[in-house]
Amino acid sequence: MASVKCPKCGAAVAIDAGTKFTKCTFCGSEIYIDRSGAGFYYIIPFAVRENDAIGIFRRWAAGPSRVKDLDRKAEIASVKSAYFPVYMFKRKINGREQVFVEPAASTTLPGLHQLKIPAGDLKIFDATFDKGGAELINPDIEMFSYLNNLPGERVEQALVFFPIWKIDYIFEGKKYNVVIDGSSGEVFSSIFPSRSSIGYMLVAIVGFIAFVGEGLLATFNLSIALMLMGITLIGVFLAALVVARRM
Numbered sequence: 001m002a003s004v005k006c007p008k009c010g011a012a013v014a015i016d017a018g019t020k021f022t023k024c025t026f027c028g029s030e031i032y033i034d035r036s037g038a039g040f041y042y043i044i045p046f047a048v049r050e051n052d053a054i055g056i057f058r059r060w061a062a063g064p065s066r067v068k069d070l071d072r073k074a075e076i077a078s079v080k081s082a083y084f085p086v087y088m089f090k091r092k093i094n095g096r097e098q099v100f101v102e103p104a105a106s107t108t109l110p111g112l113h114q115l116k117i118p119a120g121d122l123k124i125f126d127a128t129f130d131k132g133g134a135e136l137i138n139p140d141i142e143m144f145s146y147l148n149n150l151p152g153e154r155v156e157q158a159l160v161f162f163p164i165w166k167i168d169y170i171f172e173g174k175k176y177n178v179v180i181d182g183s184s185g186e187v188f189s190s191i192f193p194s195r196s197s198i199g200y201m202l203v204a205i206v207g208f209i210a211f212v213g214e215g216l217l218a219t220f221n222l223s224i225a226l227m228l229m230g231i232t233l234i235g236v237f238l239a240a241l242v243v244a245r246r247m
């Protein structure tokens with residue numbers, strides 16, 4: 001039977017071949033075993049509670065690029081908390097430390113390639129950590145697969161379980177989802193009901209055609225053409241205002 005050295009207490013911990021996760025039999029720390037060696041795995045506690053997550057979602061839904069009234073019309077279908085696994089690579093590049101974060105599980109959820117690990121919030125994931133009912137998503141990507149593409153020298157590498165809120169919502173019969181970073185409150189969304197730009201496009205096209213016509217007219221009668229241009233300008237402005245209010 002093989003063994004790894006516990007990164008916390010230094011004890012030799014026996015492992016079965018093919019095992020990826022084990023617990024130190026001496027100090028109880030959870031240990032992650034990769035082909036590149038053993039390391040801790042860390043967990044980041046939730047700083048954003050469920051009600052905060054819903055509030056963050058509502059504010060995001062009221063944002064300027066979302067369809068009008070999404071904050072009121074979106075019907076929340078489910079709110080779930082999970083710990084998503086990422087690899088944290090600390091590397092030394094030209095004498096300076098830099099942190100790289102890569103997903104450790106394949107996912108279609110948005111934003112999980114952009115997670116940022118908050119300084120000082122890493123907790124060693126041991127028996128005392130309370131997951132509070134959040135789902136622990138298992139890694140299915142090898143840490144090894146990232147190592148060849150990283151610059152600099154290895155300082156530290158670890159598996160980190162990152163807190164996320166997954167909110168599913170329904171808008172006009174279609175289901176969408178957002179991911180909220182459970183530590184920073186940042187919202188990630190790839191597809192959402194967005195504000196249509198067709199109204200503005202129509203106003204711009206009609207305004208453009210009117211100006212071209214008025215420009216031609218100006219060679220025959222400048223004062224009438226100028227007057228019409230003024231009317232067109234006011235018309236375009238009012239039409240844009242209507243589009244902004246209604247759409």
Ligand SMILES: [Zn+2]
Pocket residue numbers: 006007008009010011024025026027028029
């Ligand atoms: Zn130990």
